Amino acid sequence: MKAIIGKKVEMTQIFTPEGVVLPVTKIKAEPVTVTQIKTNEKDGYAAVQVASGSKKATTKPLLGHFKGVKYRYAKEFKIEQEAVKVGDTWGVDIFNEGEKVRVIGTSKGKGFQGVVKRWGFHGSPASHGHKDQLRMPGSIGATGPARVFKGMRMGGHMGNAQITSKWLEVIKVDLEDNCIYVKGSVPGARNGILYIMTETKFELPKKEVKKEEAPKEETPEEKVEEKKEEVKEEVPKEEVKEETKAEEVKKEDK
Numbered sequence: 001m002k003a004i005i006g007k008k009v010e011m012t013q014i015f016t017p018e019g020v021v022l023p024v025t026k027i028k029a030e031p032v033t034v035t036q037i038k039t040n041e042k043d044g045y046a047a048v049q050v051a052s053g054s055k056k057a058t059t060k061p062l063l064g065h066f067k068g069v070k071y072r073y074a075k076e077f078k079i080e081q082e083a084v085k086v087g088d089t090w091g092v093d094i095f096n097e098g099e100k101v102r103v104i105g106t107s108k109g110k111g112f113q114g115v116v117k118r119w120g121f122h123g124s125p126a127s128h129g130h131k132d133q134l135r136m137p138g139s140i141g142a143t144g145p146a147r148v149f150k151g152m153r154m155g156g157h158m159g160n161a162q163i164t165s166k167w168l169e170v171i172k173v174d175l176e177d178n179c180i181y182v183k184g185s186v187p188g189a190r191n192g193i194l195y196i197m198t199e200t201k202f203e204l205p206k207k208e209v210k211k212e213e214a215p216k217e218e219t220p221e222e223k224v225e226e227k228k229e230e231v232k233e234e235v236p237k238e239e240v241k242e243e244t245k246a247e248e249v250k251k252e253d254k
Helices: 060-064 116-118 221-233 236-254
Strands: 001-013 021-028 032-038 047-052 073-077 102-105 111-112 156-159 162-174 179-183 195-200
Touching: 001 047, 001 073, 001 179, 021 162, 073 195, 116 156
Parallel strands: none
Antiparallel strands: 001 021, 001 195, 021 179, 032 047, 047 073, 102 162, 102 195, 111 156, 162 179
């Protein structure tokens, strides 16, 4: 599984080379670091804990757990344990354009809402004989059981729940700004925390190591040419000055 912690920035649009406009969501995903690997033998389940971001202050237990680093976000994912170790870091470079991902977020909170907004009830007729009944829920069951059945659709708290959006296509990966552009909308408001995942096998991105070029050894022929150049006699500046003076005197005589 590939996974990373992100933050919703905004919705925007991207034009394809063919001129088709695509609605996309811009997600900022800073690099994450592996802070703990949980195993079945020790913890009862297998998972990889990653953390990202930073903050000014944190509690002492977390400070000790994170080895002195003040991370802001932490999350466990079912990443292949053999592919990572504590201290490994990766960013948005694990995703590819055209890849399908699922995004988990928290939806916008709506507060206490009635049945019309919460469940889509049509309401009562607005004609004669329906005073103050336009948006009322109506009957909630028979009197025989003397109770309300579980699952009855009524007014109540709406929103602020975990939502998963599946099969979202990655349109663009911006390595410079650590951003992912996903086609369509994702749950939550701006600056909301998102968890972006795929079911493909995780592979840690390989870092390019620049090879230092070894100094070239000079061939014997090059060494001889350098010596010849050093041996060349340079004309003293005084002699050059005398020659120029002699030429000037000849011109004057003429």
